[in-house]
Amino acid sequence: MTETANIVIVGGGLEGLAAAWCLAERGETDVLVLERGTLCSGMTGKSSGIVRCHYGVPSLAAMAWHGVQVFSEAEQIFGTDIGFRQTGYVVGVGPDNTAPLAANVEMHRSLGVPVETIDADEVRRLLPGIALDPFAAFAYEPLGGHGDAYMTGMAYGTRARALGVRVRQSTTVTSLLQRDGGEVYGVRLADGSEIHAGTVVLATGVWSPALGATAGVDIPIRAQREQLLLVDQGEPTPDIPTFSDLVNLQYIRREPNGDLLVGNSDHSTPEWADPDDYVNRADDPFVETAIAKLDRLLPAMPDPRLASSYAGCYDTTPDYNPVIGPSPAPGLFLLVGFSGHGYKISPAVGRLAADLLLDGISSDAAVDGADFRYSRFAEGKPLASLNPYVGAGEMR
Incomplete structure (x- = not known):
């Protein structure tokens, strides 16, 4: 007999599990999650887990604010620690970006985000030893910080299962099933068996284009390799806020062991990669380059050395924003292209996916589901910041 489910979610990473959890919370439990490896074993575990609301796209800022609220109550919601540490978040800009910073802060306040502009003395108090000569303005989100994407995704999955969602691991989907009229009605597995569904949700990140192509859907995603460093400063890094440096185009946050995680915010020359071979x-x-930037930012590190490094791949769309909604093929729903934003907005991604799948419209007036429509690229209407930053427009 052919297995069936009302909704099949292909991809057991952070976003697919967020959607499963939110669907189940709304009472839709005839959901089957299919993961080719083990849950959260793909790019989810490579996330740097930054939590901030600082976006120039209002929908993204509102989604990130919802994420902060969920992460802040994670123990009550999920009954477990998700690794969220509310250290605060600071963003610093140079003279050419003070106007966009002020405009974004005002927009964030209108959404209810607790945020303030602070001066250099306050930044030095929050981040001892930081060199601020190139900076002209700062914004501070006291409720921001960083979390653990793997722990968070597993918490989504545990909660979804407790509510009745089925999960199958080590289950590879090789193609989508499609009727002559173009409707997607299920998936074919590597063993040749089929699973039929009312709706198939594709949440496979950098691997989405290949599966989309089996139903004739061109998913505009490329895998962008990103590198991260773990730096031992010579003594444990104090419990500092996450800092986004939009002058040197770098971000830093503290690791649980006291190392400093150093990431890249310069996406002017992306490195495209094979997500299965990089x-x-x-x-x-x-x-x-990264160490030179870090030396300029933190010149007083006691005895810095590179502890480790790793790399991952963003599932990048042309406008660096996700696709959340129906595809051109009826029956196929896309949850892809998070372009580095996925962790902080994942609770809202799950909620929006559930809203669109069950009701066809977002339940949050501050989040317009049409912003993330597939057709925006063909329409020539990419999703863009209202207040873009010189040099860092891709990620803001």
Whole structure:
């Protein structure tokens, strides 16, 4: 007999599990999640887990604010620690970006986000030893910080299962099933068996284009390799806020063991990669550039050394924003292209996916589901910041 489910979610990573959890919370439990490996074993575990609401796209800022609220209550919601540490979040800009910063702060306040502009003395108090000569303005979100994407995804999955969602691991989907009229009605597995569904949700990140192509859907995603460093400063990093440096285009946050995680915010020359075959460590030129930037930012590190490095891939769309909604093929729903934003907005992604799948419209007036429509690229209407930053427009 052919297995069936009302909704089949292909991909057991952070976003697919968030959707499963939110669907189940709304009473839709005839949901089957299919994961080719083990849950959260793909790019979810590579996330740097930054939590901030600082976006120039209002829908994204509102989604991130919902994420902060869920993460803040994670123990009560999920009954477990998800690794969220509310250390605060600071963003610093140079003279050419003070106007966009002020405009974004005002927009965030209108959405209810607790945020304030602070001066250099306050930043130095929050981040001892930081060098601020190139900076002209700062915004501070006291409720921001960082979390653990793997722990969070597993919490979504545990809660979804407790509510009745089925999960199958080590189950590879090789193609989508499609009727002559173009409607997707299920998936074919590597063993040749089929699972039929009312709706198939594709939540496979960097691997989405290949599966979309089996139903004739061109998913505009490329895998963008990103490198991260773990730096031992010579003594444990204090419990500092996450800091986004939009002058040097770098971000830093504290790791649980006291190392400093150093990430890249310069996406002007992206490195496209094969998500199944890329170097899982930082290249020497990247290390040299990143360390030089870090030395300028934190010149008083006691005895810095590179502890480790790794790399992952963003599932990047042309406008660096996700696709959440129906595809051109009836019966196929896309939950892809998070372009590095996925962790912080994942609770809202799950909620929006559940809203669109069950009601066809977002339940949050501040989040317009049409912003994330597939057709925006063909329409020539990419989703863009209202207040873009010079040099960092892709990620803001």
